Amino acid sequence: MIPQEIIRRKRDGETLNAGDIAAFIAALSKGTISEGQAAAFAMAVFFRGMSRDETVALTLAMRDSGDVLSWADIGKPIADKHSTGGVGDNVSLMLAPIVAACGLAVPMISGRGLGHTGGTLDKLEAIPGYNVMPDEAVFRRTVSQVGCAIIGQTGDLAPADKRLYAIRDVTATVDSVPLITASILSKKLAAGLETLVLDVKFGSGAFMQSADEAEQLARSLVEVANGAGVKTSALITDMNEPLADTAGNALEITHCLDFLSGKKAGTRIEKLVLAFTAEMLVQAGATSSLADGEVMARKALTSGVAMERFAQMISALGGPSDLIEKPNDYLKPAPHIVPVPAPETGWLSTCQTRDLGMVVVELGGGRRHPSDVIDHRVGISHILPLGTKVEKGQPLAMVHAATKEDAAKAIQDVSKTYSIAQEAPGEKPIIVSRINP
Incomplete structure (x- = not known):
């Protein structure tokens, strides 16, 4: 494999085969490709794009650059959700325990804030003791016993994505649909998912300004994820105002507790959380219709089981065991x-x-x-x-x-x-x- 030949072919608009893409990403992971070559590759993709098959190959190569988790011993459908980010978007905090209460396993790999958008990990770190980077044994035990765990990307999951993203960030090649698609999905696929639901946002608080732009990205994500073997769908959602009535780290944890205790009924964010829960349940075969999925989600909320799962997750990952009872003691x-x-x-x-x-x-x-x-x-x-x-x-x-x-x-x-x-x-x-x- 000669890196500059792959760069030249993509620069000239040719279609790369899966083997060449895999070899290039493997060399990137090993450090045998220079930053200049990686930047040139990213710029060639930025201008020339990639076909569906090329993007699938890039995604799988980046997934396979590190560990790929397996959950065969869990005995539950393995599901997750990903959001492209917004303001007051703390859906994951409530969604994971609700879905876990409905019988699915949710090993959720989340990120930190980027630009104007809040990060799920930053919010969870407002809880004293919560460990967003546990070792694999703790992560597995939490998913197995609680049904959900929200943690950060370890260095062993899709390391090629980390290196390529850092290069894209400083070479004005972040907003390329194939590169965004591969970056998002390589981490999700490395987590061993069977099903995935995507929240692709548009509007004044999103990275995609128009619904058409959001749909272009959503279609790429859905096609590539399914092409890589993960059953995936997407919802295009409005981010022309904050999703929750709160924006800020500890404040959004308080909002999460209020939501799980039933205090946010009838809000825009409740509609979205219930919709994503229903999507995940239908995809996993836990229910046959979206309407039945929403009924299951509401039951998990009103029964208090979802709140219990959230409390168990917090405790299992190092947070206080009495956060639910005494939130003011911890969220200053x-x-x-x-x-x-x-x-x-x-x-x-x-x-x-x-x-x-x-x-x-x-x-x-x-x-x-x-x-x-x-x-x-x-x-x-x-x-x-x-x-x-x-x-x-x-x-x-x-x-x-x-x-x-x-x-x-x-x-x-x-x-x-x-x-x-x-x-x-x-x-x-x-x-x-x-x-x-």
């Missing part, structure tokens, strides 16, 4: 909690959701640099949904800040992200479409 509040007053009377009509997510980052709830230490206490809560009628001076949200100065700036920044109209806006569906194999 920010020193300054202040309202964001509505500047005028009217209806909340639009939200610059990305900018709202960046307010959380500016407060210290996200990272500007990889080495930054997150303040888990800060964020925004009590966020009103679009379409709400507000009076001048009424709180649009509550800012949770470390200092008075941070709070004052955040009030101004949050207020700027909303527009207020004199007529009520039309209601928009949260789930726009479903992509099947």
Whole structure:
């Protein structure tokens, strides 16, 4: 295998065979390909694209660059969900224990915050003691005994993806559909999944701005995942406003506890969580219809079993055993909690959701640099949904800040992200479409 020949062929628009792709990725993993060659390959793919078969081959090669987990001893369907990211998107925190309560096993490999989007691992690290990087024995034991475990990507899972992503990040080749597809799916396939549901978001708080862009990515993900042997579907969902009424790490853990205790019934996020649970149950053969899947999900919530699974997962991965009973003992509040007053009377009509997510980052709830230490206490809560009628001076949200100065700036920044109209806006569906194999 001559790396520059593979780069040249892709540069010239030729189709690469699976063997050449596998050899290139194997060399990348071993460090025998230079960063310049990897960057040239990524740029060639960025401009020339890849066919479905090429993307499947790239995904499998990156999956096989490290360990591939097997769950043959679990005796349950192995299922997972992945989101392309947004603001106030803590669906995974509630979804995993609900699905586990319904009889599936969910070994969920999650990530940290990226840009304006929050990270599931950062949220879980707001819980004292919770270990997002356990050894494989603890991970397996938790999935087996509890039914779910949410952890981070270890160095042994898809290491080629880690190296290639780091190169893409500094060479302006991140937003390539084939490379995004292979990056997402190689980690999921390495986790040993049998089924996968994807939440591909679009809008002002998503990486994909339009529904058409989101559908293009969703179709690539679904086709490649199924081509790689994992039964996969996707929902295209709206991210033109925060998904939950809260954005921030410890605040979203509190939201999760409220959700699992039934306090978020009737919200947009409840609709999405129930929809994804139903998708996962149907895919795994646990129920025959989406309607029956939602019934099972509601029963897991109202019976308290889902909350029990969440508590068991937290304890099994090093967190406190009494988090559910004493959340205030562990999820400490920010020193300054202040309202964001509505500047005028009217209806909340639009939200610059990305900018709202960046307010959380500016407060210290996200990272500007990889080495930054997150303040888990800060964020925004009590966020009103679009379409709400507000009076001048009424709180649009509550800012949770470390200092008075941070709070004052955040009030101004949050207020700027909303527009207020004199007529009520039309209601928009949260789930726009479903992509099947």
